[in-house]
Amino acid sequence: MDSGTSSGLLVCPPVEPQRAGNGGVFFESTLMQGKGRIPPQFVWPQSERAQTLDELVAPVVDLGGFLRGNEDATRRAVEFVTAACRAHGFFLVTNHGVDDDLVRDALGCMGAFFGMPHDQKLRARRQPGTVWGYTGAHADRFASKLPWKETLSFGYRYSGAGTEHAVVAYFTSVLGKDFEQMGLVYQRYCEAMKEISLGIMELLGVSLGIGRGHYREFFEDSNSIMRCNYYPPCPEPELTLGTGPHCDPAALTILHQDDVGGLEVFTDGRWHCVSPVPGTLVVNIGDTFMALSNGRYQSCLHRAVVNRHIERRSLAFFLCPREDKAVRPPADLVLPGGGDIRKYPDFTWLQLLEFTQRNYRADMRTLQSFTEWLHDHDPHHTHDHHN
Numbered sequence: 106m107d108s109g110t111s112s113g114l115l116v117c118p119p120v121e122p123q124r125a126g127n128g129g130v131f132f133e134s135t136l137m138q139g140k141g142r143i144p145p146q147f148v149w150p151q152s153e154r155a156q157t158l159d160e161l162v163a164p165v166v167d168l169g170g171f172l173r174g175n176e177d178a179t180r181r182a183v184e185f186v187t188a189a190c191r192a193h194g195f196f197l198v199t200n201h202g203v204d205d206d207l208v209r210d211a212l213g214c215m216g217a218f219f220g221m222p223h224d225q226k227l228r229a230r231r232q233p234g235t236v237w238g239y240t241g242a243h244a245d246r247f248a249s250k251l252p253w254k255e256t257l258s259f260g261y262r263y264s265g266a267g268t269e270h271a272v273v274a275y276f277t278s279v280l281g282k283d284f285e286q287m288g289l290v291y292q293r294y295c296e297a298m299k300e301i302s303l304g305i306m307e308l309l310g311v312s313l314g315i316g317r318g319h320y321r322e323f324f325e326d327s328n329s330i331m332r333c334n335y336y337p338p339c340p341e342p343e344l345t346l347g348t349g350p351h352c353d354p355a356a357l358t359i360l361h362q363d364d365v366g367g368l369e370v371f372t373d374g375r376w377h378c379v380s381p382v383p384g385t386l387v388v389n390i391g392d393t394f395m396a397l398s399n400g401r402y403q404s405c406l407h408r409a410v411v412n413r414h415i416e417r418r419s420l421a422f423f424l425c426p427r428e429d430k431a432v433r434p435p436a437d438l439v440l441p442g443g444g445d446i447r448k449y450p451d452f453t454w455l456q457l458l459e460f461t462q463r464n465y466r467a468d469m470r471t472l473q474s475f476t477e478w479l480h481d482h483d484p485h486h487t488h489d490h491h492n
């Protein structure tokens with residue numbers, strides 16, 4: 106392997122020559138330290154870069170009473186969720202029951218992982234075509250508009266006895282026995298996120314008038330993705346982005362951002378910043394839920410900016426359906442006779458995930474582009490997707 110270049114990019118043998126956007130160039134944050142300029146691959150077009158913004162006063166949904174089964178509190182939580190999802194599909198939750206120590210440990214493990222030497226991190230390197238593993242700036246996939254971040258992603262599925270420790274097994278298999286404790290932290294973190302996600306699915310079901318059970322049951326056997334985002338300080342933050350503008354392809358995202366700030370959300374025709382609120386988690390609707398609600402709830406456009414002075418960490422849990430399940434709205438949301446025709450064709454999460462890993466870089470138009478792609482590529486889909 107070549108050593109670092111003066112630009113801070115590290116040149117490695119390409120993992121997937123036919124797809125490696127940069128001919129095998131990898132990014133590693135520590136190599137950038139002390140550099141005055143960012144490499145051109147990280148410069149985003151002027152129109153997509155951050156500007157000065159207003160703060161979003163995000164709705165805060167108190168989950169405490171709902172989780173204890175209190176009816177009044179549940180009604181209030183449903184009202185807040187409904188208003189937020191009609192407006193932009195983005196809200197904060199408080200009293201969510203996740204132990205502060207667990208969140209602290211999950212952030213701490215990120216420090217331990219991303220602080221390791223580059224060759225150690227590469228032991229978890231993302232395999233071509235998959236979403237799991239470590240990547241630096243996605244430089245193995247894309248040639249331009251690289252995000253100023255390193256990420257580590259892994260799957261979370263609980264499907265009965267024998268699979269309780271799948272996250273631990275991932276960490277020990279790719280990084281070795283010494284990473285068992287780190288795996289256990291993320292295993293517990295994912296379990297907590299899944300529990301909250303299912304609760305929110307109940308609230309969304311009530312909010313859409315189809316009852317508590319429908320979406321909860323749909324996601325009981327979910328196959329979710331956990332992603333740790335590490336954003337190093339950047340010498341020219343105004344030229345780049347940590348995560349580009351996008352709607353999450355999954356059903357629901359639960360995000361913990363540390364106390365640095367950098368998350369931005371597009372509402373009312375402009376970008377707003379969302380400052381970290383201690384003790385809260387950020388929730389947003391994703392494309393898959395937009396399809397499951399027949400377009401009633403919008404997936405929310407967002408991005409993350411970086412800064413010159415301090416590293417930032419975020420933990421994103423993406424709730425995803427079991428890979429082979431048909432994503433289809435309940436019949437009550439496709440009313441016969443009304444103007445309420447099916448907005449999206451049936452698809453599976455596996456199809457959408459593969460689309461984002463092989464054909465299309467997830468952005469603000471993913472669901473639209475995916476739907477068009479399905480029509481062109483899947484012979485079972487017709488242009489008529491009425492119920």
Ligand SMILES: C=C1C[C@]23C[C@H]1CC[C@H]2[C@]1(C)CCC[C@@](C)(C(=O)O)[C@H]1[C@@H]3C(=O)O
Nearest residue numbers: 236252348349351353354355423458461467
């Ligand atoms: C299905 C996925 C694609 C991405 C990872 C998961 C969920 C979120 C997607 C992503 C974060 C949206 C922005 C662009 C992206 C490339 C990124 O910056 O990380 C996306 C993910 C990806 O394809 O790795």
Ligand SMILES: O=C(O)CCC(=O)C(=O)O
Nearest residue numbers: 334348362368409419421
């Ligand atoms: O880091 C953030 O605040 C946002 C990250 C994000 O949007 C994502 O990982 O999908």
Ligand SMILES: [Fe+2]
Nearest residue numbers: 352353358407
């Ligand atoms: Fe996102």
